[in-house]
Amino acid sequence: MQLATVLFLAASFVKFASGADWCYQSQVACNHTCTGPDTWGVVSQQCNGGAQSPINIVTRKLLLDERLSPIQLTGYQEVFNGHLINNGHSVQLDLPSSLKISGGNLATKYKAVQLHLHWGRDGGSGSEHLIDGEQFPMEMHIVHIKEEHNSLSQAVKDRAGVAVLGFFFQESGSSNKKFDSIINALNFTTQPTNSTTVSGISLNMFIPPSDNMTKYFRYDGSLTTPNCDEAVVWSVFENTIPLSRKQLAAFSQLEFSDGKQMVGTFRPVQPLNGRQVFYSSGHVAPVSAVLLFLAALVSGTLHTTTLM
Ligand SMILES: *[C@@H]1O[C@H](CO)[C@@H](O)[C@H](O)[C@H]1NC(C)=O
Ligand SMILES: *[C@@H]1O[C@H](CO)[C@@H](O)[C@H](O)[C@H]1NC(C)=O
Ligand SMILES: *[C@@H]1O[C@H](CO)[C@@H](O)[C@H](O)[C@H]1NC(C)=O
Ligand SMILES: *[C@@H]1O[C@H](CO)[C@@H](O)[C@H](O)[C@H]1NC(C)=O
Ligand SMILES: [Zn+2]
Numbered sequence: 047m048q049l050a051t052v053l054f055l056a057a058s059f060v061k062f063a064s065g066a067d068w069c070y071q072s073q074v075a076c077n078h079t080c081t082g083p084d085t086w087g088v089v090s091q092q093c094n095g096g097a098q099s100p101i102n103i104v105t106r107k108l109l110l111d112e113r114l115s116p117i118q119l120t121g122y123q124e125v126f127n128g129h130l131i132n133n134g135h136s137v138q139l140d141l142p143s144s145l146k147i148s149g150g151n152l153a154t155k156y157k158a159v160q161l162h163l164h165w166g167r168d169g170g171s172g173s174e175h176l177i178d179g180e181q182f183p184m185e186m187h188i189v190h191i192k193e194e195h196n197s198l199s200q201a202v203k204d205r206a207g208v209a210v211l212g213f214f215f216q217e218s219g220s221s222n223k224k225f226d227s228i229i230n231a232l233n234f235t236t237q238p239t240n241s242t243t244v245s246g247i248s249l250n251m252f253i254p255p256s257d258n259m260t261k262y263f264r265y266d267g268s269l270t271t272p273n274c275d276e277a278v279v280w281s282v283f284e285n286t287i288p289l290s291r292k293q294l295a296a297f298s299q300l301e302f303s304d305g306k307q308m309v310g311t312f313r314p315v316q317p318l319n320g321r322q323v324f325y326s327s328g329h330v331a332p333v334s335a336v337l338l339f340l341a342a343l344v345s346g347t348l349h350t351t352t353l354m
Contacts, residue, residue: 067080067081067089068080068081068082068086068089068271068272069081069082069302070082070083070135070310070311070312070313071083071084071310071314072167072309072310072311073302073304073306073310076306077304083313083314086272086274086313089272089273090272090273090274092268092273092274092275092276093272093273093274095268095274095276096317096319097266097267097268097276097319097321098267098268098274098276098316098317099174099175099267099268099269099270099278099280099313099316100173100174100175100176100267100270100312100313100315100316101175101176101265101267101315101316101318101321101323102175102176102177102178102179102315103175103176103177103178103263103282103323104178104323105177105178107323108263108323108324108325109322109323109324109325110324110325110327111151111264111324111325111326111327112327113151113327114150114151114262114264114324114325114326114327114328115149115150115151115326115327115328116149116150116258116259116260116326116328117147117148117149117150117152117211117259117262117281118147118148118149118150118259119145119146119147119249119250119259120144120145120146120147120148120155121142121144121145121146121249122145122248122249122250122253123248123249123250124142124144124145124248124249125246125247125248126141126142126247126248127243127244127245127246127247128140128141128243128244128247129241129242129243130228130231130235130241130242130243130244131235131239131240131241132235132236132237132238132239132240132241132300132301132308133162133238133239134238134239134302134303135271135302135311136162136163136164136308136311137162137163137232137235137297137300138160138161138162139160139161139162139228139244140159140160141158141159141160141161141188141249142158143157143158143159144157145157145158145249146158146190146193147190147209147211150259150262150264150281150326151264152209152279153192153206154192154193154194155192155193156190156191156192156193156208156209157190157191157192157193158188158189158190158249159189159190159191159198160189161186161187161188161189161249161252162186162187162189163184163185163186163187163297163311164184164185164187164270164311164312165183165184165185165294165297165298165309165311165312166181166183166184166309166310166312167298167307167309167310168294168295168298168309169183169217169291169292169294169295169298170183171183172184172185172309172310172311172312173185173214173215173312174212174270174312174313174315175212175214175282175315176315177214182214182215182216182286183215183216183217183289183294184214184215184289184294184297185212185213185214185215185312186212186213186215186252186287187210187211187212187270188210188211188213188249189208189210190208190209190210190211191207191208191209192204192206192207192208192209195207201277202269202273202275202277203275203277204277205266205276205277206266206277206279207277208269208275208277208278208279209278209279209281210278210279210280210281211253211262211281211283212280212281212282212283213252213253213254213283213285213286213287214282214283214286214287215286215287215288215289215294216286216287216288216289217288217289217290217291217294218288218289218290219290220288220290221289221290221292221293222287222288222289222290222293224251224252225251225252225289225293227244227245227246227247228244228247228252229293229296231244232296232297232299232300233299235300236299236300236301237301237303238301238302238303252287253283253287254283254285254286254287257283257285258328259283259328260326260327260328261283261284261285261325261326261328262281262282262283262284262325262326262328263280263281263282263283263284263323263324263325263326264279264280264281264282264323264324264325264326265280265321265322265323265324266278266279266280266321267280267316267321270312270313271313
């Protein structure tokens with residue numbers, strides 16, 4: 047090998063190893079120099095780990111975990127003005143740390159840090175998690191860290207340092223007014239580093255109506271972008287958020303740093319490697335209620351019979 051080649055390879059390695067540069071599969075197609083999901087392991091070795099996210103959630107392999115009670119939200123009704131930024135890979139809304147979650151068999155209280163989204167092209171498939179192989183048009187991640195940690199970078203060093211709530215979107219015939227403020231704000235965050243303030247919002251506006259945080263899937267996984275730290279307790283909710291096709295497509299007006307449309311901002315699903323996915327007790331509540339009712343009826347009948 048010639049010295050020049052060695053130097054070139056060394057330089058390439060340093061470039062890769064230095065990290066920051068990674069991209070989604072949608073960007074690889076027209077730029078062979080960016081590091082797509084197949085080679086994120088070069089950016090951070092943790093991306094090759096055995097407990098990565100997202101995953102395909104196969105419903106017939108789920109196990110019920112009775113400890114997965116409804117997740118308690120604190121401050122989600124609080125109205126705040128949020129900083130919305132195009133971070134080059136997604137659009138992110140910073141959240142006040144007074145917003146918290148607990149319950150649902152989480153080890154402790156977790157405080158909110160930010161939320162961001164993953165989407166497809168012009169309202170097409172774009173969620174990260176799949177349910178029985180089905181991909182939804184968009185997925186929202188509300189990122190929380192344990193109260194005791196000061197930052198996300200500190201929390202990712204703890205196996206359960208981060209708790210993410212994942213919500214799927216579904217296309218609906220009518221628009222969802224509660225998302226108007228965020229979607230209008232996208233006009234001002236077209237290019238990476240552009241940011242704006244979204245006024246008068248609360249997290250309650252964004253989560254699915256009438257869910258009560260009861261029905262979700264739980265597993266241990268990772269951040270879905272480099273450095274892919276395996277520090278996340280995932281709660282992926284079953285109820286979806288309705289948005290019109292036009293609202294979903296609005297996210298495709300954003301741009302990556304290369305000026306191309308910011309679309310296909312999802313990581314492909316990762317192997318389970320023996321991990322078990324659980325579902326919450328909220329799923330069976332109606333069934334239990336019916337069974338209890340039937341049991342009461344039967345015992346009542348028996349009792350009556352005995353009396354007679
Ligand atoms: C390709 O991606 C690299 C790294 O993200 C970027 O620096 C470069 O400008 C891109 N080139 C084109 C032609 O988009
Ligand atoms: C944002 O842009 C869309 C068209 O792309 C337009 O319909 C809408 O009124 C704009 N919103 C604001 C707040 O400028
Ligand atoms: C967005 O960022 C670009 C590039 O930094 C800049 O030229 C543009 O003025 C910004 N737009 C807004 C609305 O801030
Ligand atoms: C959610 O909780 C509220 C108040 O506890 C209750 O009135 C409502 O029926 C619940 N909704 C569902 C879908 O369980
Ligand atoms: Zn995410």
